[in-house]
Amino acid sequence: MRPESESELSEMLRAARGPLRIVGGGTRSIGCVDGDVLETGGLSGVTLYEPGALTLVAGAGTPLEEIEAVVAAEGQGLAFEPRDLRAVLRSEGVSTIGGVFAANASGPRRVVAGAARDFALGVRFVDGSGEIIKNGGRVMKNVTGYDLVKLLCGSWGTLGVLTEVSLKVLPAPKTRAGVLINGLDVAEAVPVMSAGLGSPYEVTGAAHAPVGAGGAPVTMLRVEGFEAQVAYRAAEVARLIGRGAVIEDDPAKIAADWRWVRDAKAVAGAEGDLWRISVRPSDAPSVVAALDAKAMLLDWGGGLIWARVAAGHDVRAALSVPGHATCLRGAAAAFHPAKFGVGRLEAGLRDKFDPRGVLNPGLMA
Template sequence: MRPETEAELAEMISAAKGPLHVRGGGTRQVGAASAGAVLETGGLSGVTLYEPGALTLVVRAGTPLAEVEAALAEDNQRLAFEPMDHRGLLGTQGEPTIGGVVAANVSGPRRIQAGACRDFLLGVRFVDGSGTVLKNGGRVMKNVTGYDLVKLMAGSWGTLGVLSEVSLKVLPQPETAACILIDGLSDAEAVTAMAQALGSPYEVTGAAHAPVGIDGYPVTMLRIEGFADSVKYRAGALCDLFSGHAVRAEHDPEAVAKGWRWVRDVELLHDRPGDVWRISCKPSDAPGLTAALKAEALLYDWGGGLIWALLPEGTDARKRLGAFGGHATLVRGSEASRRALGVFHPEPPAVAALSDGLRKRFDPRGILNPGLMSA
């Protein structure tokens, strides 16, 4: 099924006699494979409103992400939350859609400074499990009463409703960017250095560390963006801050962009056998957690608050980690791994009860991606 309008989408959901597998571009095969008829949102495509002066974009959910980014680039603007492209990591095809980005709350390295996808959502339109069209929010940030459906839909993976349209705040592209590279730090030293940089007045917009970088040695990466003179000054100041280490500044725009795509899309783990886990934690806990993981390869992002880990197929990262303040998600794994280990981190009983109650409220028949987030 591939609706072309919101009305068709509502009619298809209302008439459904069984489970629906909701799919955007089909690029993120995370969670249990939903049984039932495939419902694709790609027909709901196109920008319906773009006001560059107001930094506002309204777009149908099935619009390819590349089309959205191209439209923004024409006016020198961007999605500040820097959504990741999962295709290389997961070995999938298709085109990421803006609705899929919102449904999974996909956010990249800039999240640590600018915020996540949900922080840039102004409004949503969606169809719930009964076929009712709902809308929440608008074109400006404002306080709401009742359910904040805008935030609720971000990261719900199509289990509460099928997005038909989203409104987003966008931001200007910076004039230039630079990357400070520090070589040879241990994981603990890198987390300390990233925290120092993020706590500095130099407006760092990315902080990542690879224990084994492209050249085979540890590298810590710090990104700064803005006006050229400001970037030049801040790059120098950060180099001075870490002058006790092997530090250098990269100012070539293409090299900087390529380096941060490498981080954003976790290219370090592409085409390597094994399961890939995504661990969210307190940055200061990261070195201890990775020591317990004994991973085959690692990448730290968000100053250490996000860990990407490659483990042998079928290895349960959560057992190796033990109890910790965060969560671990199996992002890439075989069907056997997903069934045996589960994909999403188990929720505390009280939170699980709230989640189940919300799904029953918005999808009383339990037909929208059933079981996807419980496995």
């Protein structure tokens, strides 16, 4: 099924007599949901873009690349830096803006700019009963009552099918610099990343790969902004952390390096299961030591760990610290089980928005 309008989608959901698998471009699917495929690509197009107001409104099925091209033409961008996981998930298709917000897909800049949900101003969606719902608008302070905008972001289509998203864009950075430290292990790299992120020099990315693109361990910090500021701040970050830090100022190399981080290319091999693990950065070294991973990448200063492990290896059994682990690819692909209290809240919300249980049933349960 591929609705071409919000009203057509509403009719389809009202008429549904069994489970539906909700997809945008099919690039971020986790696990296998049984049911008829309902694809939102027909709900496409940028309906409003006001560069001066930093606001854009688009249909949920609009390709992400189209939106990025539209805002880039005005020197703007999506500050939350959504990831492209097609390589690591071995998926095809075209990422959509609805899929980005349904998955709350956020990249390396999340540590300073915030997540995708922090840039969502308003949503329109159709719930499991076929009711059309609107929440939020086109400015930040416009929500009264329950903030459904934030609720829908990261709900993976289990509460409603997004039809339209209003979002905030920001000016794109004029200049970037990278601060690179080679040869550190994870226990050494995490304090270095924390020092950079905790400094007054506005580090906008902090990642570590035990096996970098060149084959050796590399710790990467990023500074962005105006040219004169970036040169000064990068030099101060390098001086602060020491350890033989070098500054990379080639724009093409920096862009390629951080796309590699953003899209988790370090773990893109075909062998094994892929896990996404969120922990406190200070706990990352002990988690990494317990994983026995085939490939790994740390982002968000160590708060996000991408790990490719042997097929069937239960990563959660090694997670002896607070956090959660989601298997993105493999026979056990599923979200981290919710704690009892949170699980009851989630089940209650699903019962209200999808009482018949037709929207991606079991995906997040």
